Amino acid sequence: MNLTGFATPWWFLLLVVVAAVVVGYVVAQRSRRKRTMRFTNLELLERVAPRSQGWQRHLPAALLLVSLILLTFALAGPTAEQKVPRNRATVMLTIDVSLSMEATDVAPTRLEAAQEAARSFAEGLTPGVNLGLVSFAGTATVLVAPTTEREGVLRAIDNLKLAQSTATGEGIFAALQSIEGFSAVVGGAEGPPPARVVLMTDGKQTVPTGDPYDPRGAYTAAQAAKQQGVPVSAISFGTSHGTVVIEGKEIPVEVDDESMREIARLSGGEFYKAATAEELKKVYASLGEQIGYETKDTDASKPWLALGTLLLLGAAGSSLFLGQRLP
Known part of the structure; x- marks a missing residue:
């Protein structure tokens, strides 16, 4: 013992x-x-x-x-360390739905593989975790505010639609805003519950173009997450040989591991690489274990x-x- x-x-x-x-x-x-x-x-x-x-x-x-x-x-x-389910935590699942997610280097497509893994993640989270969902392409949308009810999140995951551009910073900012609003309501005497953003994307930021330190850029958003005490678990999903066909032209959509690694570092979170559907499921399973449980000294x-x-x-x-x- x-x-x-x-x-x-x-x-x-x-x-x-x-x-x-x-x-x-x-x-x-x-x-x-x-x-x-x-x-x-x-x-x-x-x-x-x-x-x-x-x-x-x-x-x-x-x-x-x-x-x-x-x-x-x-x-x-006597007390001993034991893993127990968290009874209060907030997680914003933030998923890239840009056109590059239509690439088939991950079968059947990046988006469908991501949807399946996200569903498993949502279903496997412990009941005490409040889960929300943000999708982003050229803009970001909070599809589901943090809640312990999983049905709404699962339906929103199934209904994700592709759109143009990749505004990674907007996705993070939308998740942080949702977390801030939820924490203000449920904080109570114990303070706001611990929160985390789980960001999954396959490419580099295209909106705004250029510097990721732009006021609405991905790195600026990661720094804002750090200031709020909300780490970003960044998942870089896809391979270096993915392509999509847009207006009859085949366009390479290589993943941008370095940007995702930097987002994780700036926010105080972790970086994960997934090049296959199975690897993505393993990443989500690991995150579910980290987020859903905590180690406590118990009787x-x-x-x-x-x-x-x-x-x-x-x-x-x-x-x-x-x-x-x-x-």
């Missing part, structure tokens, strides 16, 4: 009492032996005294002492209490069996 500490360690003072019991038992055994040796008529002693049971006669006392030690540990409130006293109680019962039973009395 991987213990991390004790909630009420002062209960360990009872071990002094247990030590005193051990000393008392040893003293009592020696006194009993001295009284027995005063019996000079050994022939008569063998007839009136019960035969020695050897080490077995100490078994009830040993079980009793061990049970007292275990029960003392239980009273001290671990039950095993100690159960074992201590069983040994206590064993001490009573062995004492009745061996000596026809309770210890």
